Amino acid sequence: MKYEKIKNIVFVLFILISIIGIANAVTITGLSDVSTTDKTPTINFTVKGNTTSYNCNLWIDGVALGSIIATNATETSITCNRTLNVGSYIYNISAYNSTEIPVTTYSSNYTLEITTMFSGVINVIDGIVPVFNSLKDLIVASMPLIMIIIFATILARLMKLYIDIGIERFGKQ
Numbered sequence: 001m002k003y004e005k006i007k008n009i010v011f012v013l014f015i016l017i018s019i020i021g022i023a024n025a026v027t028i029t030g031l032s033d034v035s036t037t038d039k040t041p042t043i044n045f046t047v048k049g050n051t052t053s054y055n056c057n058l059w060i061d062g063v064a065l066g067s068i069i070a071t072n073a074t075e076t077s078i079t080c081n082r083t084l085n086v087g088s089y090i091y092n093i094s095a096y097n098s099t100e101i102p103v104t105t106y107s108s109n110y111t112l113e114i115t116t117m118f119s120g121v122i123n124v125i126d127g128i129v130p131v132f133n134s135l136k137d138l139i140v141a142s143m144p145l146i147m148i149i150i151f152a153t154i155l156a157r158l159m160k161l162y163i164d165i166g167i168e169r170f171g172k173q
């Protein structure tokens with residue numbers, strides 16, 4: 001009788017260990033922080049588990065903004081189905097399959113940064129080059145240089161005109 005109880009306990013422990021092993025079997029890999037000017041970004045990832053496919057969602061700030069059926073152990077991607085504003089977001093991926101325990105697995109959270117093409121101007125010379133967040137800021141900051149270029153162009157054309165007039169009046173010497 002005592003031997004039967006031990007056998008049953010070992011059997012239950014074996015089942016529990018198997019379930020715990022299955023619960024940790026699904027992984028979502030290949031994700032990282034993203035910085036892009038694309039306002040409908042595409043996120044690449046791989047789901048690995050014990051079944052052939054998973055229903056996956058792209059979560060951005062807690063809202064599902066894209067879905068796909070991913071094949072097990074195959075790199076895939078989800079494109080955001082809404083246009084995002086410039087800014088910083090938190091994203092993750094969920095993978096669902098009713099035969100897994102748990103049925104839904106979530107990746108870690110990552111940062112998604114949507115930028116403009118001008119916010120990517122980098123401080124190359126030790127902080128001297130400013131970062132511009134809009135085209136307007138870039139134009140305003142460039143006005144002195146633009147004015148110098150315009151003035152130099154006008155001056156060069158006037159000098160050429162003066163030379164051409166002198167050549168006409170006095171001939172080539």
